[in-house]
Amino acid sequence: MTPLRCFNLISRFQPHTIAAHFPRALSSTASTSRGKTRVYTPGGYHPLKISDRLHGRYRIVHKLGYGASSTTWLARDEKSSKYLYVAIKRKSWPGGLDPTGARSFWDRGPNGTHSCLVTAPERCSLADVGEASWSALFQLDVARSLAAQLAAAVAYVHDQGYAHGDLHLGNLLLRLPSELDHLSIDQLYDEFGPPEAEPIVRQDGTPLPPGVPSHAISPVEFGKPSEQIELSEAKLLLTDFGVAFCPSREARYESHTPLKIRPPEARFEPTKPVSFASDIWSLGCSIWAILGQRPVFDPSASMPFGRLPPEWWDKWAARSRQFTETGQPVDGRSPRSWDERFQDSMHQSRCRENMATVDEKERDALSMMIRWMLAFRSGDRPSAKQVLETVWMRDWALPAYEKTTRE
Numbered sequence: 001m002t003p004l005r006c007f008n009l010i011s012r013f014q015p016h017t018i019a020a021h022f023p024r025a026l027s028s029t030a031s032t033s034r035g036k037t038r039v040y041t042p043g044g045y046h047p048l049k050i051s052d053r054l055h056g057r058y059r060i061v062h063k064l065g066y067g068a069s070s071t072t073w074l075a076r077d078e079k080s081s082k083y084l085y086v087a088i089k090r091k092s093w094p095g096g097l098d099p100t101g102a103r104s105f106w107d108r109g110p111n112g113t114h115s116c117l118v119t120a121p122e123r124c125s126l127a128d129v130g131e132a133s134w135s136a137l138f139q140l141d142v143a144r145s146l147a148a149q150l151a152a153a154v155a156y157v158h159d160q161g162y163a164h165g166d167l168h169l170g171n172l173l174l175r176l177p178s179e180l181d182h183l184s185i186d187q188l189y190d191e192f193g194p195p196e197a198e199p200i201v202r203q204d205g206t207p208l209p210p211g212v213p214s215h216a217i218s219p220v221e222f223g224k225p226s227e228q229i230e231l232s233e234a235k236l237l238l239t240d241f242g243v244a245f246c247p248s249r250e251a252r253y254e255s256h257t258p259l260k261i262r263p264p265e266a267r268f269e270p271t272k273p274v275s276f277a278s279d280i281w282s283l284g285c286s287i288w289a290i291l292g293q294r295p296v297f298d299p300s301a302s303m304p305f306g307r308l309p310p311e312w313w314d315k316w317a318a319r320s321r322q323f324t325e326t327g328q329p330v331d332g333r334s335p336r337s338w339d340e341r342f343q344d345s346m347h348q349s350r351c352r353e354n355m356a357t358v359d360e361k362e363r364d365a366l367s368m369m370i371r372w373m374l375a376f377r378s379g380d381r382p383s384a385k386q387v388l389e390t391v392w393m394r395d396w397a398l399p400a401y402e403k404t405t406r407e
């Protein structure tokens, strides 16, 4: 795949401006929880409302979503005839303005000064379509194609010298299948529903503190359940370079990926910098999550597979709560084997939903690729380029992606 084609998979990735736009890690006051109002505090989200105008040109039309440190809004650019609808990601941390960012600006509000990044509006994240679905599964060719696009996007970013640092399904957006720009605001509301605003009140009846919005807005629904996504719609965008970094220039010791897909070196080797290989661990977990129904490391199962490297095993102070000295689980539970997890998440779940399943040959190739990516020691993992060259990518995933580009 040429770099040019890969570039379509990556959102406004600007290596030279990343550090300036996104200088630090996530605000500690923010949370990924659905609780909306507690992050509207100094240093937290900005209380935007529908019809607000930002930067003298962006009229807020709807909400697109929110993450640990930002809210993203659909706005109409009243000064441009080219990009009528834009997405504005409003990030909640202070900092200095980067003058090189043509499509970014700073905005001051009651909770602080926020960086605002202007990009194209997309459909929704893979996490959103999974949540909207009963089965949380994609059709097999769709899943294969998405996995190939993700690996290609990561390979491209790594090739540019950057590690993404926060790979997970919430940062993988599906492209909008058609432009919105032909729609007036009323037509947009007719087609996708107007913003639903829920009043925010204090239980004790006292006035809201400054910086808290009067209403909570539900995000617009451009998406549909995962199993209904068609191959022609499976066009992926890797986004959120908020914690991306250049390992050759900067040593990072902290991983920002969600706990259940955080690479083990972040826990067991805290004095060793995280790097490209840490992305590969998260990539392996994400590819599993795209193909399967349940995460590869299910928090309810809590136990990994295989033995930890001895140097980690010896250093792991809390292990005696879960394991005996000989490595047996203390409560007699056996960790589910790789094959059991694969069978349950990738095979039986698909059978239950009457969806196509992987055959034995594909299962072996896919298992081999993901297990390589999930090697405990970061040095034993493949590079993203090697992932793209695996048998599973070559024989199953990349051909599905080729079909996506043709449809």
Ligand SMILES: Nc1ncnc2c1ncn2[C@@H]1O[C@H](COP(=O)(O)OP(=O)(O)OP(=O)(O)O)[C@@H](O)[C@H]1O
Pocket: 026, 032, 064, 065, 066, 067, 068, 069, 070, 071, 072, 087, 089, 119, 120, 121, 122, 123, 124, 125, 128, 166, 170, 171, 173, 239, 240, 242
């Ligand atoms: N351009 C866009 N078009 C449509 N929706 C978007 C866009 N950008 C972000 N979103 C929505 O907002 C959500 C949060 O965005 P994002 O993950 O970039 O925020 P964040 O605060 O950096 O989150 P985190 O740090 O938790 O990954 C996304 O999962 C998606 O639903």
